Amino acid sequence: MMEVVPLASDTKMRDQFQPGAFIGSIFITSGILDTVNVYHGVSGCNAMAQHFRGDLVPNGGYVPIVATGFLETEAIMGGATKLEKTLRDIVDGKLGRKLPQCIWISMSDCPAIGGEDIEGVARGIAAETGTRIVAIENAGFKGGLARGAELALCKILDEVVEPYDGKRQGINMIAPFLMGSANWPFDIDHMVELLQAAGVKVNLVLSRNMSFSDLQRFPAAEANLLLTYDEMPDFQKRSESLGVPTITDDPVLPYGIGNTEKWLLNLAERFGDAEKAKRYLVEAMGDVKRILYRNFNFSWMASFLSDKYAAVCGYAPFAVAMTRYLFHDLNIRVKVVGLWSETEAGLKKGVSLLEPLGDSLDFTVLENPTYFQLGEAVKEAKVDFVIGSMQDKPLFKGLGAAHLNLAGFYYFNNYNFVPWPLVGVKGSLRLFSEISRVVEDAFYESEAWKKLAFIPGDGRV
């Protein structure tokens, strides 16, 4: 039976990890490699932006974020002069970089509340220099990552993408960083491979390893696949007016064999070749079996971790997929699921995708829980391990539960440098290897090894 602990409707208080809107925008713009970000705001927020931009580096590219240097003086007197100077310096090549195809401007709370006219400055410098400049009013208080991504996407559709009248084929994959996987850069790359193997054309990944001119391809897709459960109504409306609707049935992300089969066949049936997809799945499983079939280590671990108890917490798409993977693929009883989402719709979708498990599993779903609530729930459930993010590792390990950081973002979240996915049939090898490590951590009796260790000469007369 699934028990849902809803988010208290009478409070706005939160205690969870949710970067603000400008970060979501920067995630979108930083996958467009021949562009530059300008950040107009206070340094504390900029540090976060710089860090997260690094998510796009592995097998990707490096899009600079140039800060305007907004200090206390600018908070009081206005920062337009510094913004103008930074934009001109970029255009004039004074920062040692070649002229970008577009400059994106993001901002933080302080200049937003101070009424800084970044759009006006952008227009002025664009007219003066002939350089494309897109200003996004995306202060942190405007929302979270999904909202910030939406703001950037709307600007792209409003100011960059031209209408299109030609043939439409395939799908756009939107905002892969919102999936909630710390391995998302490698996961999205393989999701594209999966779809291509199933005859589905991937028109664009917005955004990863794109050029600015690639954006013009946006309307050549049949549909958008939003890689978040949070709604983006403003983006969806604009996209529809360009002739590209958005898929609304939100298949579960392809973590684990069971989820991969459903996800791939769902999309193949609509946009590709279902038979091709099936052939691919069988072939890929053959590759996995070559490693695991009759492999003693695999059989040992698959048997050992069966029937154990776990908790999962993270952004809804990944948390849902991981819960289903652990239960269906590994026979692990997930007792607690902490679902994070920025919108009601996101939470609802997540819960609805977990509901079918309630027929065969007793578990609790916490909607947008505080870390405190999560900790108490995990303590009470006496789980063996938790799948979460690096940020919550000290919480859960402090409560005595083993912990594996697979959720969240790439930045500072893991030390995996092997460009291998966690998604798909292929990814099941790495996914299983990761789960094996946390199971080892959960069950190795290292305190006993320390306390009962051989002491040379102990007790000898």
Add this chain to the structure above:
Amino acid sequence: MSKLKSKGYRWLPLREAWESLPEIDTAEFNELSPGYEGVWCRYLWTTTYFQQFFRDVVVVTHGPLSCVAAVKNFKQTHYSLHSALPFAHSPCSNMDENAVIMGGTDILADTLRRVDREYRPKLIIITDTCASYMIHDDVDAVIVEITPEVDAKIVYTPSPGFAGVQCGKAVEAMGPLVASLMDPPGEVDPEGVNVLGLYYDTRFTEAEGRKHGGNTEAYRHLIEGIGLKLHRIMNAGDHDYLRTAPNARVNAIHTAMWGYPVARAMEEQFGTPWLKRQLPMGLDGIRAWVMELAEFMGREEEAEKFVRSEEDKLTSLFEETKKWVEGKFLLVECSRNSQAKYGEMVAYARLGEELGMKPYVYSLHPMEFKSQTDDLFAVADVEGFNPPVLVGPYPYHEPVNVEDVMADLGVDQDQCLYIYDDVFPYAKSGSFDPCNVPRYTTSSQMKRVKGSSFLGVGYAGTAATYRGFIEAVKVSRRKSSPTFYGRVWSSTPFEFQFASQKERTAS
């Protein structure tokens, strides 16, 4: 003319370097050093500082969730993972656009009630952000309203990000805030000594199960060595630990930047006297720190015995280290990334000078340098140490390349030892790698040595540094097999490539 000079860099003694710079946050400074943006902000510094009070203290952020994420994204997570701090619950009033327009006092009040009811802390510290501060949300009024309804003590520590972008400025503002959390002194322990000025670490020791501690142990050793008692080591502990800090006889200092503001505030509020020496590392540095404390407490004789005994234990290591490094240039890189502080690195420079090395300090952003007046006073005036510092534009925080520094100083790889702070070291296989240039990790983020202070203080910390210097020089003798890191950052990752590059250069 060297590349550095052509870019407008020059070496000046520390005090002169500081005086040559204009006032911070002025048009003149913006011209001199364009693109200064800072690293963190006052909100971030304040929140992470207070989150080191654990177990029964909760820091509530009045602002958007994004600001809490900025704290958790790196700093707080890093402190937990790598410095034994427990998880910091971070409830937030979650200001959105509506609250920015209409005001956020209601949601703050609600948050405080919930935190008191669910988390049940002894103390709630409210930090605020750019958003809440700019709209002048009356936090004090909320506290007055809520206090009768809750059991926790609630204190407001104003911390809007924009009001302290420069490190020194943000930290200076914290002194009175920290003191405001303390109770007036009750019974003062005549032998009690506080150590102020650790800005991240906690007092969980190796004896208690910590893998790599050493900082608390180092100060305990110095203080108990002369028959006194370590009362509080700040910033750490639970609410009772914090609020009874004024029951010490005197405040001693770890770092001036972080310790002086708190010490000044405690003197002003509680009359607690304080000492000026910081960062006891190196034999002379430790002696000066211990003797200053001893003179204040009337323990000169015990101190002299203690210090002599400890120095005797280290003399042969000191002499051996000197043999390996005397005459070398100590390249003291404040940080390629943040360029934000120098106190700790200059303490290493001082230690190096004791060994007969010639320290040169660089990659210190002039804006940050100018904002850190307490460190300047402690180093130049109290210690009388005035090493050369590289002053220049550092435009857009561009790090100064250590190879350019070497070229400017006219030194080769065998004539230097490279130390660095924060993240990350410079390395390039084929020219500058630990395999050919001695590099020792002094960064407080990266250095961890069992059985000694990772901040380098105390006798065990000093011994670890001496051994580390010797090892670094030995490692660099191999002149081959560069590190993985050095290869990743180089256009010549393989030895066959730099062999052919040398041939091309020669011909």
